Amino acid sequence: MALGRFTDENLALTATLGGGTWSPSLPLSNLQDQSRFISKPARQLFPTDPTKARIEAGLARDRTINLVGVMFHTLGLEAEYRLTLAGPGGSLAAPLQVGDWTPVHGRMFPSQNLPWEEPNWWLGSGRPEDLVLYPRHLWIVLKPGVTVSAVRIEFRDPEAAAFDIGGLWICGAWSPQFNFDHGRELGLDPRSLADETPSGRVIHEDRTSRRRLTVSWSMLEASEALRLFDAGARVGTKSPVILLPDVDDPVALIREAFPATFEKPPAPRRGRKFETLVSATFKEIIA
Known part of the structure; x- marks a missing residue:
């Protein structure tokens, strides 16, 4: 990987x-x-x-x-x-x-x-x-x-x-010295709407779901964590960011790599050397 x-x-x-x-x-x-x-x-x-x-x-x-x-x-x-x-x-x-x-x-x-x-x-x-x-x-x-x-x-x-x-x-995409933790989570946020008529029929309005990828880095050096903190300060929750989890896995990359926004800016939890923790959730941009 x-x-x-x-x-x-x-x-x-x-x-x-x-x-x-x-x-x-x-x-x-x-x-x-x-x-x-x-x-x-x-x-x-x-x-x-x-x-x-x-x-x-x-x-x-x-x-x-x-x-x-x-x-x-x-x-x-x-x-x-x-x-x-x-x-x-x-x-x-x-x-x-x-x-x-x-x-x-x-x-x-x-x-x-x-x-x-x-x-x-x-x-x-x-x-x-x-x-x-x-x-x-x-x-x-x-x-x-x-x-x-x-x-x-x-x-x-x-x-x-x-x-x-x-x-x-x-x-020039950035990588830390140690990768994010095993167990990244890939999910879909449904956006379709459903309404029920008086007779009981359910009518659906189909909308494209939004992908969501959550990762945690728990072995960061302090300067690496601040690199992610700076990214949050630069883009907030509006401008695009991209995470490619594993460029050696093209099958997964199709599903896991997409332009996204931070759900909230990364917030490092400082620890000893290579024990600083940062978690981030990437919400897909679909339009």
Whole structure:
């Protein structure tokens, strides 16, 4: 199990965004508005052409990053992406690193959890009806981190007429020396409404449930606990944060990693060295 990665600072918000050709009415600049991920996305009208279906983000200064997130996207099962990085002081015209074309949607189920006759048995990929269970987020993890000046993400989706991207996250996610405790809790907060008619019939209004992830760190050094305390001071209970519990487990990551807000800011309980305790509950952002 990899150390959990936490981030509360999104470098994409201060980056210069460009590249490709995006809808004039839903432009690329919408990715820097974190108030409306779904209702105000960036829309790509040329999903099969990577020269148009691309995002280029020039960072405000050279930064070391280890995570790129493409959030609230509508890319289909056959979609692929490619990541290109410009080195310190460099440019995307002469990149430091060019990745391979990679499926946007990875394994969603262990093969042993699927009937043998299912067409997705070998790859464990989701079906179209599985993709609607949760908002779609693409987490591109860099191991180790890379110092860059700019990032390019290209897409190609052969089956789509268009696709949306609701948010972009670029960061150097943080991990403590010791991981959070075993026993993290993943749950759903139901939001559907029910009303009963005089005759006794129950009428339901379906609403998307909100995920909730609760973790506790009990082996933190004091400075690590203060790092989480500072995050609470910076974002409060309004601005997004992200916790990736285990980047080595892509099946769990689909269900456990999402843009969220703190239920309440982390409150460290100071102890001896590596005995400081912090608990946090992450409430999913769904719109």
